[in-house]
Each structure stands twice: as structure tokens, then as C-alpha cells.
Amino acid sequence: xxxxxxxxxxxxxxxxxxxxxxxxxxxxxxxxxxxxxxxxxxxxxxxxxxxxxxxxxxxxxxxxxxxxxxxxxxxxxxxxxxxxxxxxxxxxxxxxxxxxxxxxxxxxxxxxxxxxxxxxxxxxxxxxxxxxxxxxxxxxxxxxxxxxxxxxxxxxxxxxxxxxxxxxxxxxxxxxxxxxxxxxxxxxxxxxxxxxxxxxxxxxxxxxxxxxxxxxxxxxxxxxxxxxxxxxxxxxxxxxxxxxxxxxxxxxxxxxxxxxxxxxxxxxxxxxxxxxxxxxxxxxxxxxxxxxxxxxxxxxxxxxxxxxxxxxxxxxxxxxxxxxxxxxxxxxxxxxxxxxxxxxxxxxxxxxxxxxxxxxxxxxxxxxxxxxxxxxxxxxxxxxxx
Amino acid sequence: xxxxxxxxxxxxxxxxxxxxxxxxxxxxxxxxxxxxxxxxxxxxxxxxxxxxxxxxxxxxxxxxxxxxxxxxxxxxxxxxxxxxxxxxxxxxxxxxxxxxxxxxxxxxxxxxxxxxxxxxxxxxxxxxxxxxxxxxxxxxxxxxxxxxxxxxxxxxxxxxxxxxxxxxxxxxxxxxxxxxxxxxxxxxxxxxxxxxxxxxxxxxxxxxxxxxxxxxxxxxxxxxx
Numbered sequence: 158x159x160x161x162x163x164x165x166x167x168x169x170x171x172x173x174x175x176x177x178x179x180x181x182x183x184x185x186x187x188x189x190x191x192x193x194x195x196x197x198x199x200x201x202x203x204x205x206x207x208x209x210x211x212x213x214x215x216x217x218x219x220x221x222x223x224x225x226x227x228x229x230x231x232x233x234x235x236x237x238x239x240x241x242x243x244x245x246x247x248x249x250x251x252x253x254x255x256x257x258x259x260x261x262x263x264x265x266x267x268x269x270x271x272x273x274x275x276x277x278x279x280x281x282x283x284x285x286x287x288x289x290x291x292x293x294x295x296x297x298x299x300x301x302x303x304x305x306x307x308x309x310x311x312x313x314x315x316x317x318x319x320x321x322x323x324x325x326x327x328x329x330x331x332x333x334x335x336x337x338x339x340x341x342x343x344x345x346x347x348x349x350x351x352x353x354x355x356x357x358x359x360x361x362x363x364x365x366x367x368x369x370x371x372x373x374x375x376x377x378x379x380x381x382x383x384x385x386x387x388x389x390x391x392x393x394x395x396x397x398x399x400x401x402x403x404x405x406x407x408x409x410x411x412x413x414x415x416x417x418x419x420x421x422x423x424x425x426x427x428x429x430x431x432x433x434x435x436x437x438x439x440x441x442x443x444x445x446x447x448x449x450x451x452x453x454x455x456x457x458x459x460x461x462x463x464x465x466x467x468x469x470x471x472x473x474x475x476x477x478x479x480x481x482x483x484x485x486x487x488x489x490x491x492x493x494x495x496x497x498x499x500x501x502x503x504x505x506x507x508x509x510x511x512x513x514x515x516x517x518x519x520x521x522x523x524x525x526x527x528x529x530x531x532x533x534x535x536x537x538x539x540x541x542x543x
Numbered sequence: 544x545x546x547x548x549x550x551x552x553x554x555x556x557x558x559x560x561x562x563x564x565x566x567x568x569x570x571x572x573x574x575x576x577x578x579x580x581x582x583x584x585x586x587x588x589x590x591x592x593x594x595x596x597x598x599x600x601x602x603x604x605x606x607x608x609x610x611x612x613x614x615x616x617x618x619x620x621x622x623x624x625x626x627x628x629x630x631x632x633x634x635x636x637x638x639x640x641x642x643x644x645x646x647x648x649x650x651x652x653x654x655x656x657x658x659x660x661x662x663x664x665x666x667x668x669x670x671x672x673x674x675x676x677x678x679x680x681x682x683x684x685x686x687x688x689x690x691x692x693x694x695x696x697x698x699x700x701x702x703x704x705x706x707x708x709x710x711x712x713x714x715x716x717x718x719x720x721x722x723x724x725x726x727x728x729x730x731x732x733x734x735x736x737x738x739x740x741x742x743x744x745x746x747x748x749x750x751x752x753x754x755x756x757x758x759x760x761x762x763x764x765x766x767x768x
Contacts, residue, residue: 541643
């Protein structure tokens with residue numbers, strides 16, 4: 158077995174002479190090579206851990222803000238006397254949103270809800286499609302025909318559960334679902350909501366039309382198209398979309414990540430300088446040997462390649478170790494804090510790890526470039542004399 | 544030797560000038576020298592007489608500022624670094640005073656080194672050569688496990704890996720005791736008998752005994768001793 162390994166090793170060595178020579182040269186000064194690689198380990202560790210943490214924070218924050226960025230809320234403009242949107246407005250919004258998301262016409266009013274002795278102020282919404290806006294908690298129907306869906310605060314205040322009765326504006330409704338407490342921020346106050354079928358409202362128009370767009374880009378497009386269609390001659394509706402706010406938040410996170418990565422990148426550059434230094438020392442110690450290589454007929458570019466492989470190997474080993482350690486550290490942070498692990502394990506973070514590894518290898522390669530070039534291009538007469 | 548008489552030649556009709564420190568030093572002047580297949584030439588002379596410069600010129604490691612170096616009758620000047628490297632590998636063998644073996648490589652790997660980046664595996668020839676110089680039982684030893692004489696024999700084997708026409712030796716016995724030196728020189732004579740031209744730069748009188756002829760360099764000027 159050992160023999161076979163040795164034979165395979167020898168064959169590989171003949172197949173890749175530069176790699177084989179480089180690996181052996183590194184083994185000569187293990188401590189020095191180890192320290193140079195350690196620089197890369199630390200640099201890549203810093204980039205990976207800060208980069209992955211930044212991505213995780215951004216992911217977690219975006220999840221927290223949830224569908225908010227994808228919502229467009231159309232309501233009557235304050236300048237108009239109308240308090241509701243009519244059927245024509247609704248159709249205009251539906252055309253604007255066609256293929257880009259779900260349109261949910263919504264009636265809403267403030268009201269007092271009571272049950273037994275208790276009473277509380279609730280936001281009463283009327284819609285046939287509660288799932289699009291309030292999520293699919295157990296019991297929330299596809300099409301809202303009867304009964305009431307109550308938010309977590311209302312349910313808590315009035316001690317309601319599925320099957321209880323809640324009184325709104327002196328009408329009694331059976332509770333068909335209780336919404337869980339909302340974790341994401343939304344302009345709809347779901348926690349204090351009582352969602353009824355729209356037929357329970359006396360007014361015929363809609364107080365707002367909510368478009369749940371498929372993406373932030375769709376939300377932007379829907380918002381501007383609704384403005385074009387309905388506000389062209391006079392300002393009839395106000396269009397509210399948080400996409401731009403979310404964009405601003407994303408920009409902030411991008412800036413923060415960029416800053417963190419720049420700081421981490423500096424440590425990697427320092428590691429590159431140490432590789433540079435180590436390679437300079439190595440080639441000046443091995444001047445004579447390099448002269449011999451050149452004298453016995455090994456080309457400059459072959460010598461260069463061997464030395465570059467040597468520097469790159471330091472980067473590969475250091476980079477791999479740094480990337481693994483960085484990833485482990487970020488996972489450990491996620492497990493011990495409120496940061497959800499799911500926000501760490503996103504595809505972007507795989508890219509961060511791979512990118513940092515590649516950066517580490519590149520830094521090592523660049524660090525080795527000048528020393529290798531200088532050694533390989535020195536006239537062999539000079540190197541042999543040294 | 545008839546037919547292809549010049550295995551290698553220096554025709555330094557004019558001085559070779561070296562920049563060294565502050566001033567220019569004329570290392571070789573008006574040197575005419577040729578080596579033929581099968582002959583062993585010893586180049587002697589005091590330190591600083593230009594022996595090493597001459598060897599470097601013959602080995603295509605250096606260029607004369609003036610004059611001409613020919614190999615097989617054709618001038619070497621004007622060839623690219625790449626071509627010179629190829630010529631060195633295929634035609635010229637080097638043996639150095641301090642052996643210059645690569646410490647991380649075994650004896651076989653050191654012998655094979657000039658062909659390391661070539662597509663053909665010359666391990667078998669490397670083993671043959673080491674057996675020929677009497678190191679058949681030291682194939683996998685690294686240089687620090689070998690004595691001085693053994694190292695020089697590995698270096699000689701390395702210089703022969705590509706069946707060179709010329710062997711250039713810089714003080715080949717310089718770091719060896721007399722008996723070991725004799726063994727190495729016997730080897731060199733054998734090599735010359737195989738049709739290789741040998742030029743040995745030396746201080747050692749022993750080398751002169753094994754040479755077909757000896758030339759003396761004094762202050763860059765050649766004398767047939």
C-alpha cells in the first residue's frame with residue numbers, strides 16, 4: 158500500500174514537476190512556510206467571517222421586513238373628496254398589476270370589538286382574499302365568506318379562540334381563525350385586525366387596494382404604472398410603496414458589508430506582503446540552486462512556474478483553512494445568538510467563502526510574482542556566483 | 544578528431560569586458576580555444592585569471608562583449624535565452640566545485656533534474672548512470688546522506704543525462720580528497736573516451752595528470768602550457 162502510494166506520488170511528481178519541486182521546497186522550511194500560510198489563514202478568516210456575517214445580517218433584516226417591500230398600497234388621495242376607490246380604479250390597478258402580483262381590494266375602518274365583558278379598539282378590514290395579506294395561518298380561508306379572522310392582540314385582549322364569538326359594531330361574528338403574532342413589519346396592522354367579508358361593510362367602494370407584487374422590481378413597476386393610469390390628469394390616488402425605503406436599507410447594508418470587507422481585505426493584503434517577504438528570502442537563499450536549474454537547461458518560465466506554484470500553494474492551504482474556520486465561526490455565532498442559522502446558510506455565503514478563498518490564493522500568487530520573476534530572470538552566471 | 548572537429552570553441556579575438564564594482568575589468572583578452580570530441584583539456588591559472596569566465600562563455604551562460612563562441616562550427620551569438628537554454632540542456636553538461644545538488648531531491652531525481660520538465664521520463668537512464676558511477680545502491684539517498692565524492696559522482700551523472708557533446712567542469716576535484724578525486728577523474732576519462740569533449744577548470748595538479756592537454760590562463764591571456 159505504502160509502495161503503491163509512493164509510486165503514484167512519483168508518477169504525479171513526474172507529471173507535474175513544478176508542483177512536485179514546489180511542495181518539496183516548502184517542506185524545507187516548514188515553520189517559515191507555516192507562518193506565511195498563517196497570514197493567509199487569518200486574512201481569509203477575517204474576510205469570510207465578516208463577509209458571511211454581513212450577508213447573514215442583510216438576509217435576516219430583509220426577511221424581517223418581509224413582503225413589505227413588495228407591497229403597493231393604493232388609497233384615495235387626500236386632495237379628492239372621495240374616501241373610497243371605485244370599481245374603475247380597482248380595474249385600473251388590476252390592469253397595472255397584471256402578471257406582476259396579486260391585487261387585493263380592501264375595505265377598512267376603525268371600530269370597537271367586544272366579547273363578553275371585554276372590548277378593544279380594532280382595525281376592521283374587509284376582504285375576500287385574506288391569505289395574500291395576512292398569511293395562511295390555520296383556518297384562514299381561501300375565499301373569505303363568513304366569520305371573522307382576528308389578530309393576535311385582539312384575540313389576546315378579548316380572550317378569543319377559534320369558535321368564539323366577537324362583536325363588531327353590534328354584529329356578532331364567529332371567529333374562524335386567529336392570526337399568529339406578526340414578526341414582519343407591514344403597513345397593515347395585522348395584530349389588531351378583525352378581518353371580515355367585504356359584504357359586511359356598508360360602503361360600496363374600497364378604502365385601499367393592496368398589490369402584493371412578486372418582487373421589489375414588480376412593485377416599483379406597478380406603483381409607477383398605477384400613477385400613470387390614475388394620476389395622469391389629476392391626483393386621484395396616493396400610491397404607497399416601501400420599495401425605495403427598502404432599497405435604501407439594502408444600500409446601507411451593502412455599504413456596511415463593503416466597509417467590513419475592506420477592513421478584512423487589508424489583513425489579507427498584509428498576508429500577501431508576508432508571502433512576498435518569505436518568497437524573497439527563499440529565492441535569495443536558493444540563488445545557487447536556481448542558477449543550477451537554469452544552467453542544466455530548465456527554462457526561465459519553468460523556474461518561474463515552480464516558484465509561483467510554491468507561493469500559490471501557501472495561498473491554497475491558508476485560504477482553505479481560513480475559509481473553513483471563518484464559516485465555522487459564523488455558524489457558531491448564529492447558533493449562540495438571535496441570528497437565524499437559515500440567514501447564514503444562503504447561497505450568497507457560499508460565494509463569499511469561495512470568493513475569499515480565491516482572493517487569498519490570488520494574494521499569495523501576486524506576493525510571489527516579483528520574487529519569482531527576479532529569481533527566474535537573473536542570469537545564471539550571477540545566481541551561480543551567489 | 545576528424546569530421547566534426549569542433550565540439551565547442553571560443554574565439555575571443557577581442558577582450559571580454561566585465562563590469563565589476565566601480566570599474567570595468569577585462570576578464571579575457573585575445574583567447575582562442577577549442578575543444579574536440581574525446582579530449583580532456585585542463586584550464587589552469589591563478590585566481591582571477593578568467594578561468595570561470597571562459598567556462599561560462601563555453602557553457603553559453605554568458606556572452607562575450609566582443610569575439611565569437613561557436614558550437615559545432617556555428618556561432619552562438621544572437622540566440623535567444625530560450626534557445627541557449629535548450630542548447631545547454633541537450634549539448635552541454637556541467638559539473639561544479641560544490642556539486643550544486645538540490646537538497647530535497649534524491650540521487651535519481653537530481654540526475655533526472657535537467658529532464659524534469661521534458662515529456663519523456665528519463666528515470667531509467669538516471670538509474671543506469673548512477674550505477675555506472677558506482678552509486679547503484681544510493682539511488683534514493685538525498686544529498687545530505689551522501690559523501691562529497693558520492694555527491695560529485697551524482698553531479699557527473701546529472702551532467703550526462705542528456706548525452707552531452709561537451710562536459711564543463713569547474714574545479715571538479717576542488718572539494719574532494721585525493722583518492723576520491725582520482726575516482727572522479729577516472730570517471731571523467733571514461734566519459735571522454737565515449738566521445739565527449741571535457742574542459743576542466745582547475746587549480747589541482749591531479750587534474751592535469753588526467754588531461755590530454757593543459758592550457759594556462761594568466762590575466763585573461765591564454766598560454767599552451
